[in-house]
Structures are given as structure tokens and as C-alpha cells.
Amino acid sequence: MEEFSTASMAEEIIKAVKKEYSSLNRLNVLILGKTGVGKSTLINSLFSENLAATGTGKPITANIRPLSKPGFPLTIYDTPGLELGGEHSAENLLNDVKKLVHKGIFSGSVSEAIHCVWYCIATPSHRIEPTEIAFLKELLTAAVTCSVPVIIILTQSYSAKDARALEEVIRRENLPVEKIVPVLAADYEFDADMIKRSYGLEELAEVMYSLIPTALQNTFAAVQKASIDIKKREAQAVVANAAKAAAVTGAVPIPFSDAAILVPEQIAMLAKITTVFGVPIQKGTLMAILSSMIGTTGTTAAGRSIVSALLKLIPGAGSIAGGVISAATASALTAALGEAYIVVMVRAATGEFPLSRLSSAEGRREMAAIFKEKLTARLPRKKA
Numbered sequence: 001m002e003e004f005s006t007a008s009m010a011e012e013i014i015k016a017v018k019k020e021y022s023s024l025n026r027l028n029v030l031i032l033g034k035t036g037v038g039k040s041t042l043i044n045s046l047f048s049e050n051l052a053a054t055g056t057g058k059p060i061t062a063n064i065r066p067l068s069k070p071g072f073p074l075t076i077y078d079t080p081g082l083e084l085g086g087e088h089s090a091e092n093l094l095n096d097v098k099k100l101v102h103k104g105i106f107s108g109s110v111s112e113a114i115h116c117v118w119y120c121i122a123t124p125s126h127r128i129e130p131t132e133i134a135f136l137k138e139l140l141t142a143a144v145t146c147s148v149p150v151i152i153i154l155t156q157s158y159s160a161k162d163a164r165a166l167e168e169v170i171r172r173e174n175l176p177v178e179k180i181v182p183v184l185a186a187d188y189e190f191d192a193d194m195i196k197r198s199y200g201l202e203e204l205a206e207v208m209y210s211l212i213p214t215a216l217q218n219t220f221a222a223v224q225k226a227s228i229d230i231k232k233r234e235a236q237a238v239v240a241n242a243a244k245a246a247a248v249t250g251a252v253p254i255p256f257s258d259a260a261i262l263v264p265e266q267i268a269m270l271a272k273i274t275t276v277f278g279v280p281i282q283k284g285t286l287m288a289i290l291s292s293m294i295g296t297t298g299t300t301a302a303g304r305s306i307v308s309a310l311l312k313l314i315p316g317a318g319s320i321a322g323g324v325i326s327a328a329t330a331s332a333l334t335a336a337l338g339e340a341y342i343v344v345m346v347r348a349a350t351g352e353f354p355l356s357r358l359s360s361a362e363g364r365r366e367m368a369a370i371f372k373e374k375l376t377a378r379l380p381r382k383k384a
């Protein structure tokens with residue numbers, strides 16, 4: 001079996017992250033709503049790249065401007081305004097939208113389809129004009145025909161009460177709309193001593209996650225920053241799959257030296273988790289994580305003794321040093337590694353545990369403890 005050092009494992013993971021990222025399907029979201037309702041603010045609050053501020057892109061039609069960033073698997077089709085008149089008339093806009101949606105469908109490529117439409121209405125406006133209702137009805141009819149989900153977003157909802165009232169008004173129109181979600185994308189400062197905190201972004205993320213095609217869910221988990229929970233769930237699914245695969249591999253007893261704990265399957269697993277969290281990770285940090293959890297080849301790192309010591313307590317688990325391990329043990333090791341890595345990623349993503357701290361002695365001790373806890377919980381027990 002191929003021998004890996006922590007340095008080469010880290011390199012392999014970084015390579016795999018790049019590959020994983022570029023293999024993600026592209027998510028395409030179309031955003032409609034009048035100028036000033038808060039489309040740009042929302043885009044920048046929901047996604048991890050500030051597409052609305054920095055994104056460039058030539059308008060593809062008079063009304064539609066794609067926003068994207070190289071290497072980031074998301075395109076926002078922004079409609080700078082839903083103004084009624086001239087080439088920006090509602091009719092022209094609707095035609096442009098239909099053309100874009102049809103083009104995506106006929107391309108036959110999942111990365112070119114429009115996966116979700118946001119229709120933004122500002123809550124402080126308190127109303128939706130008859131012309132806007134008429135536009136929405138036509139838009140929704142077209143969207144239903146093409147199976148594109150539409151979410152109505154009530155933006156700038158610093159008054160939740162007003163948002164509920166507006167939602168009622170819209171509901172009365174009986175539109176075939178999937179969801180109406182109130183949000184306040186950025187904190188609203190009424191006064192220096194009176195700030196309404198932003199809300200609704202996590203709910204919007206959950207709604208989107210549930211409406212987009214399954215093939216885009218991992219992309220969405222990676223490009224959004226509003227819900228850590230979505231990232232965590234997606235990462236847990238990755239771990240479950242890897243653990244299953246490891247059990248299959250381990251069903252034929254394999255020599256499992258400490259250096260080989262991270263076989264390609266586990267490298268792929270860690271790369272997928274890293275991608276989902278979108279945490280920019282350096283080789284040094286990865287090496288610190290790997291060595292605290294599983295130890296380094298040829299060294300007496302704490303990690304190796306953790307694994308070896310724990311395995312010694314389990315009859316039939318096999319021993320790490322030159323022994324063979326059972327399928328259940330291979331699966332447990334993989335799951336524990338993945339779960340511990342998720343804990344580290346969640347803490348890094350929330351800022352609770354900055355990556356810079358991971359290489360410190362304290363950070364390493366904490367990571368080793370997390371891995372030990374996960375492994376203890378996962379290792380097969382002696383049958384009673």
C-alpha cells in the first residue's frame with residue numbers, strides 16, 4: 001500500500017479540493033425586482049463571494065446581467081431594474097427571462113439551466129401594484145411550465161409585522177408561488193442605539209436548498225454562507241458515504257498501517273468536506289489537523305498512539321501496527337476522521353476556532369481530543 005506522509009496527504013487533499021470545486025455543477029439564480037429593493041444587498045449576504053459588488057459581466061440582454069467570479073460555481077442573473085418603459089418594459093423583461101430559461105433547458109446541461117428565480121418585493125412599500133401582479137402572474141405561468149421554482153422574497157423586512165401583512169396581500173392573489181420569505185439581509189440601523197438585526201437568510205437558504213435540483217445541492221451548500229447547518233448536513237452525507245465505502249474495502253482484511261489510515265477514499269472525503277465549507281485552507285493547517293488526529297509516518301505523534309491505544313482495547317479490531325483491521329473498524333476510523341474534521345470546519349466557519357489557532361499546541365490538543373471522542377463513539381464494541 002502506498003505510504004503517505006502528512007505533507008503529501010495535505011498536498012493530495014488540496015489538489016482534490018481544487019478538482020472537487022471545479023467538478024461542481026454551476027448554480028444559476030435569476031433575480032427580479034425593482035431597483036433599490038435590496039437585490040444586491042441580498043446576494044452579498046447570502047453567498048460567500050460579493051458578486052454584486054465586484055462581479056462584472058456584460059449585459060446579455062438589455063435587462064439581464066450575469067454576475068460571476070472565476071472559479072466560483074455560481075452565476076446570478078441580475079436584472080438591474082424592473083422598470084416599466086422603453087426597452088426595459090415589463091414585456092421585454094419577461095421575454096428576456098423566458099429566452100434565458102429556454103436556452104438553459106435546451107442546452108441540456110444542468111450547469112446552464114436556471115435553477116431558481118427570486119422575485120424581490122420591498123416590505124416598506126406595503127403594497128404590490130396591479131402592474132407588478134400582472135407581471136408576476138405571467139412570470140409564474142412561464143416558470144411553472146418550465147418547472148423552475150420561484151421564491152417571493154420580501155426584502156428590507158425590518159418590520160416583521162409589515163412583512164406578514166404584505167404576505168397576506170400577496171397570498172390573496174392565489175399565485176402559484178412556492179414560498180414567500182421575509183428577510184432583512186443586513187442589520188438595519190434605526191438609530192445609533194436601535195439596531196434591527198438581520199434575519200431570514202437561514203430560512204431563505206433552507207427554502208432554496210429544498211427547491212433546487214438535487215444535483216445542485218452540494219454546490220449551493222458550498223457557495224452560500226447563511227446556513228452552517230446546510231454545510232454540516234451535506235458534509236455528514238459525505239462522511240456516511242465514505243464510511244460505507246471504507247467498510248466495503250475493509251471487508252477483505254487489509255493491512256492497515258498508521259500511515260495508510262488516509263487512503264485515497266479518506267482524502268476524497270476530506271476534500272469534499274473542505275469544499276462544502278468553503279474554508280480556504282493552507283497546507284500547513286491541513287498538516288496540523290492531520291497530524292493531531294492521526295499522527296505522522298515515522299514519528300511518535302500523539303495521533304498514532306491515540307488510534308493504536310484505542311484499537312488495543314477492542315478485541316478483534318486488529319492493530320494498527322502492521323495488523324489487519326475489520327471492516328467495521330475501517331468504517332469507524334473513516335467516520336471518526338470525517339466527523340472530527342467537520343467539527344473543526346464548523347468552528348472555523350463560525351469563527352469560533354480560527355484556523356490560525358489549529359497549529360498551536362493547544363489547538364492540536366483540542367483536535368486530538370475531538371478525534372478521540374469521535375473514534376471512541378464509533379469503534380465497534382465487543383459483543384456481549
Ligand SMILES: Nc1nc2c(ncn2[C@@H]2O[C@H](COP(=O)(O)OP(=O)(O)O)[C@@H](O)[C@H]2O)c(=O)[nH]1
Nearest residue numbers: 035036037038039040041156184185186187188
Ligand atoms: N439595512 C439594510 N439596508 C438595505 C437592505 N436591503 C437593501 N438595503 C439598502 O437599500 C438600498 C438599495 O439596495 P440594493 O441592494 O442596492 O438594491 P437593488 O437595486 O435591488 O440591488 C441600499 O442603500 C441598501 O443598503 C437590508 O436588508 N438592510
Ligand SMILES: [Mg+2]
Nearest residue numbers: 039040052080
Ligand atoms: Mg443591484
